[in-house]
Amino acid sequence: MKVYLTLMAIAALVAYVATPAMRHLAFRVGAITAVRERDVHTTPIPRLGGIAIFLGLAVAGVVASAVPFLDPVFAAGREPWAVLGAAAIVCALGMADDIWDLDWMAKLGGQFLAGLVLAWGGVQLVTVPIAGVTIGSSYVSLIATVFVVVIAMNAVNFVDGLDGLAAGMIAIGGLAFFTYTYLLARSASPGDYSSLATIVVALLVGACLGFLPHNVHPARIFMGDSGSMVLGLMLAAAAIIVTGQIDPAVISERERIPAFIPIMLPIMVLAVPLIDMTAAVIRRAARGESPFSPDKHHLHHLLLRRGHSHRWAVTVLYLWTAVLSFGTVSVVFLPPWLSAVAIVLGIAGAAAVTLSPRFARFFSRQWRRAGHAVFALQRATPEGRSVREDDAVGTPTTSKEDA
Template sequence: MVGAGLFTAAIVPLVRRLGLRWGLIDQPDPRKQHNEPMVRLGGIGIVLGFCLALFITWQLGGFGSLPASRDQLIWSTLLGGVAFFAVGLSDDLFQLPPLPRLALQIAVATVVWSQGVKIGSITLPFDSNLSLTLPDWLSLFVTVIWLVGITNAINWLDGLDGLAAGVSGIAAVGLLSVSFSLHQTGAGLLAAALAGACLGFLRDNFNPARIFMGDGGSYFLGFSLAAISLVGPAKELTTVSLLLPLLILSLPLADMSAVIMGRVSSGRSPFYPDRRHLHHRLLRAGFSHRRTVVLIYAFTQWFAAIALVAANAELRFLWLALATGVLIWVVVRSHRSQGDEPLDQGE
């Protein structure tokens, strides 16, 4: 985790300088929060920091003697993440239309499924020894929905400085803890590298941001979180193992679902850009940029703590959930009593 953070923190300023030199910037518009042109290629630093940390871990024998099947899942997850990053980077550079972008995501998710990153069976809750193998068509359908859905949930959350990186980092730490508690070492190391990359990126992305991750970065984070949960906690669909990543990622998934339903009910395309997201609603309610981000961080941590309680049934995670709940109450109470001036900086 530390290595990924240091690598990312060192690479991102270089990417920013190159982006400014080459004019690869995101212009402000009425739908966005930032008022100045910003480099939108920070995802390059996230991906490179993540990959370098994993490479060094692998060279040092950190993955141990994983069986060939588990080793393949690690490489499939890494290559799938790079492919999703390439799709997002293409959108950042060339403004791809929504449907071709979605088609590319589905194609990459299908290839990743064929390489073993999949939901392949359901273990019935009333008998842990009874497992139902999914037919290939159903396994493919469920896996693609999972991978593409979470990827776009993180992408749509990327609307304020530091929001997507912070939420993804918290979710990655949650998956790290759950993976090691379930003895999924490979998934745990992937989650640790992802958490470190998010933390390193926040150095230049937290409000006021100096660089944005772009669709390339958010696609990479979303896919990586989804894939790590498949090669770890949700490898088999059980009542508990599926609940854990769903709890950890419930906030971005709920936000995406609410936005889609709102757009469809208004007779618009699900891809129509608007300001229906949770962070937009909090800003309109008078929360400042930073307080909005911190509040969403706290909710994400609260859900992650509940997931850890479910996975470990240990008292310290229950105390973490309670402490996070108190933090949420304090932030909301402080806003109501003191008021808050919204800021207009951000992505």
């Protein structure tokens, strides 16, 4: 676990340090998001933050290749480098789009190329862990892999509409995914906890956490397509590795991990982006428009129109991601009945916050009041010193602890 957490910290540090440099670069090359009718920001914001995210992934990935504990992963084949290579392709594609605004056909072609590179490197969907279904045809496996990768990239891209939204959602869902993949590695191969899926998710979470401080509202930089497509690809790669290359039969019954978890968890992590993307495609197709044409009817737009503030709209979507992803993972740790209760309570709480902006505002006020009270208490009693009436007239008085 320490190795994975260290890699996560390295990815976070590199992404955090590199983001200001990418902000400066965005101004130099003109990669600026102007204020458009569908946007919620009111001033032009630089993008290219996705390059910093990719740098965090790449540097931490190279460090991982030099760690003896992870030698089995890097000695087994070219899969780790295929993941980073595919991520480099979509990062370059997104950077070009952030600077020159490519048309949707060019972007889709680049996404297919990245999916093919991933599959060529050995990261392919070869089994579906439900009833032991195996994809017998290599062509079908290739098509399924590319399809999953393209869907994941576009799902994250569609939901990336508010400050800190995409990076935070992927970080939250990624933490749940990280927990599961680590436990799965322990169960599948006792004595050797090295796992490519766990490495990929650890790097993904770390890069998101490093970028997030620069991207929360009010954002100083956007990740752009160079970031959203990288996040989607990395999550899809981890899902394919877990879903297609780990046989549920080797999991110990003691852990009681259901066979459907490997395929359900990635869906739950991306549930909110997938719902948003599906609704957008249906909505635009019904109007006779391109599925990639922009509008102001995404989930985050609906939350803003319902009365949520910018930060609370993001928090609501964070909350749903946490409930769905950690709720799914809870099946691994808790008895079925307790897991079901936790999921139902989580959904009820998330629904209450979603449907009632007043409740969200009340909670926000109470949170701020509690913070002000703590701050006032800290100012009143610095370093644990007791404040007494004698202090007001300058008489030095100490508490028993000070004596």
